[in-house]
Amino acid sequence: xxxxxxxxxxxxxxxxxxxxxxxxxxxxxxxxxxxxxxxxxxxxxxxxxxxxxxxxxxxxxxxxxxxxxxxxxxxxxxxxxxxxxxxxxxxxxxxxxxxxxxxxxxxxxxxxxxxxxxxxxxxxxxxxxxxxxxxxxxxxxxxxxxxxxxxxxxxxxxxxxxxxxxxxxxxxxxxxxxxxxxxxxxxxxxxxxxxxxxxxxxxxxxxxxxxxxxxxxxxxxxxxxxxxxxxxxxxxxxxxxxxxxxx
Amino acid sequence: xxxxxxxxxxxxxxxxxxxxxxxxxxxxxxxxxxxxxxxxxxxxxxxxxxxxxxxxxxxxxxxxxxxxxxxxxxxxxxxxxxxxxxxxxxxxxxxxxxxxxxxxxxxxxxxxxxxxxxxxxxxxxxxxxxxxxxxxxxxxxxxxxxxxxxxxxxxxxxxxxxxxxxxxx
Numbered sequence: 221x222x223x224x225x226x227x228x229x230x231x232x233x234x235x236x237x238x239x240x241x242x243x244x245x246x247x248x249x250x251x252x253x254x255x256x257x258x259x260x261x262x263x264x265x266x267x268x269x270x271x272x273x274x275x276x277x278x279x280x281x282x283x284x285x286x287x288x289x290x291x292x293x294x295x296x297x298x299x300x301x302x303x304x305x306x307x308x309x310x311x312x313x314x315x316x317x318x319x320x321x322x323x324x325x326x327x328x329x330x331x332x333x334x335x336x337x338x339x340x341x342x343x344x345x346x347x348x349x350x351x352x353x354x355x356x357x358x359x360x361x362x363x364x365x366x367x368x369x370x371x372x373x374x375x376x377x378x379x380x381x382x383x384x385x386x387x388x389x390x391x392x393x394x395x396x397x398x399x400x401x402x403x404x405x406x407x408x409x410x411x412x413x414x415x416x417x418x419x420x421x422x423x424x425x426x427x428x429x430x431x432x433x434x435x436x437x438x439x440x441x442x443x444x445x446x447x448x449x450x451x452x453x454x455x456x457x458x459x460x461x462x463x464x465x466x467x
Numbered sequence: 468x469x470x471x472x473x474x475x476x477x478x479x480x481x482x483x484x485x486x487x488x489x490x491x492x493x494x495x496x497x498x499x500x501x502x503x504x505x506x507x508x509x510x511x512x513x514x515x516x517x518x519x520x521x522x523x524x525x526x527x528x529x530x531x532x533x534x535x536x537x538x539x540x541x542x543x544x545x546x547x548x549x550x551x552x553x554x555x556x557x558x559x560x561x562x563x564x565x566x567x568x569x570x571x572x573x574x575x576x577x578x579x580x581x582x583x584x585x586x587x588x589x590x591x592x593x594x595x596x597x598x599x600x601x602x603x604x605x606x607x608x609x610x611x612x613x614x615x616x617x618x619x620x621x622x623x624x625x626x627x628x629x630x631x632x633x634x635x636x
Contacts, residue, residue, distance in 0.1 A: 240622030241603040245539040246596035248604065270524050272622070275629035277531035279597050280490035282578035287488035288502055292480060295506055299476055299513040333516045334475040337482045337526055 236265045243272035357434045361385045361392045374398060374446065375462040382444065384467060390436040391444070391467070395423065406451040409435055410461075413442035420444075422453045442467050476513055484509065486527070487534040494538035494600045504541050508534045539600040581631035589624035592617050 235258045241247050242255045259266050361367060364385035372380050378397035385391070393409055401407070409420040420435035435444070446463035487508050492501035511533055519529050582590055588610065595606045603621060607614040 237619055237622055240620075240625045241596065241618055243625055244593065244596045244621060245536050246601065246603045246606065246621065248602045251602075271629050272625040273532055274524060274528050275625045275632060276535070276597060277525075277528040278574070278578055278632050279582075279593070279628070280531040280535055281486045281527060282575045283489040283493045283598070284485040284575075285489035285492060287484045287505060291484065291488070291502060291506065292477075295480060295484075295509045295513075296473070296477065298506065298510055300473075302510055302514055304472075304514055304517065333512070333519055333526055334478045337479055 236262065236268070239265060239269045239272055243269055243276045354434055357390065357436065358392050358432050361388055361390050361434065364388050370465070372463060372465055380446065380463055380465075382465070384438070386438070388436075389438045390434060391438060393421075393423075393433045393435060393444070395446075398423075398425075401448055401451075404451050405448050406453070408447060408449040408453055408457070409433060410445035410447065410457050411435060411438065411442045412445050412457075412464075413439055415439050415442070417445075417456055419453060419455060422449075422451075438467060479512065479516075480509065483512065483527070483530045486531060490531060490534050491538040493598050494535065495542055500541060500545075501538075504537050505534075508537050511537075535597070542600040577632065578628075581628050584631055585624050585627060586620075588612065588616075589620045589627070592620045593624050593628075596621060 235255060238247065238251070238255050242252065242259075245252075247255060259269060362383055364387060366387050367383050367385045370382045370384070372382070374380050374395060374397075377399050378395055380393065380395045383392045395407075398407060406425070407423040409423065411418045411420045418437070421433045423433055444463065444465045444467055445457065445461045447457045447459040447461050449457070449459055484505070488501065488505045491504045491508065492498065495501045495504055508530070512530055519526060523529075524532075582593070585593065591610060592603075592606050595601045595609060596603060601609065603617045604614050606621075607617040610617065
């Protein structure tokens with residue numbers, strides 16, 4: 221390993237010749253870090269490395285072997301208790317990032333992967349289209365210049381977080397710690413105001429957290445409401461408001 | 468976990484589990500550790516699926532890159548106590564590694580053919596680095612060739628493989 225470091229220094233003028241070794245993970249740790257710094261500033265090297273990685277991956281895929289029989293169940297069980305990360309590409313202020321960390325955005329990633337691998341079924345494709353459309357809208361609100369964040373307690377338990385962008389006439393809503401509801405019931409968002417009371421979406425629940433929901437079409441004077449309703453959603457609120465927030 | 472995610476992950480598992488387990492066990496060798504690393508890789512796919520960027524390469528490459536990186540990290544971490552063992556094993560390298568696996572497939576045939584088109588030193592460098600997890604410095608001392616030569620042979624070899632396999636780019 222020491223030997224490798226010395227050689228690299230000697231040939232340091234042409235770091236791109238390390239692309240092959242890098243693509244096969246054949247660099248010792250220090251060399252790897254150095255090459256990655258080089259890659260960050262060399263578009264041609266990044267291009268070449270990506271192509272060599274594809275070739276190396278083909279070598280890997282050629283070694284395919286059946287995994288042990290119990291592995292699928294163990295992996296699925298571990299995944300059920302492992303939280304997914306949000307996409308790296310959406311740049312939002314750190315305080316807002318938590319909003320994206322839940323549910324929908326990450327789920328779209330896996331479904332997208334299934335689509336890329338050609339193993340997705342029709343309903344996964346539909347789910348992806350919806351998720352992509354809504355995660356684009358969500359990202360637009362979270363990255364808007366005038367985005368402001370509010371946190372409010374929910375009557376009966378839980379906390380709601382709202383990120384609103386007046387210029388986009390939209391808000392992103394998430395909540396944590398809401399009381400569990402029977403399967404036939406669900407939480408529904410409302411926009412209440414001079415233009416009438418409009419349903420603004422039902423909340424997808426993931427173990428007490430809700431995925432981010434986008435409510436668009438905000439008007440001056442609207443309030444945001446939340447109530448428990450039949451799981452399919454109601455056309456107008458029937459339950460008591462457990463959140464009633466002037467916007 | 469949402470039901471849609473579980474179904475999608477199950478489908479992805481079906482597609483990637485064998486390639487991941489194959490390369491991990493080729494590099495790591497020890498069956499129990501191979502299974503452990505395979506599980507880590509698949510969970511990383513689950514955790515970071517949203518970070519996959521199709522503009523930067525294929526999904527299979529994304530997964531295999533994670534798998535190989537983790538396998539190599541594992542084998543290097545445990546290399547210290549078994550350094551002698553590895554060196555001894557390396558002394559009798561079967562250069563026909565790819566033919567080792569029992570089941571035949573078209574991909575395997577193609578990769579084999581392309582590996583055969585490399586020069587001997589290119590092929591040995593690729594096999595030792597990719598399938599055994601050696602650094603290029605280690606490969607150089609195993610083959611008694613200057614490190615600079617191994618480095619350039621590795622790049623030449625992958626370029627040739629890339630062109631032979633008709634990989635995009």
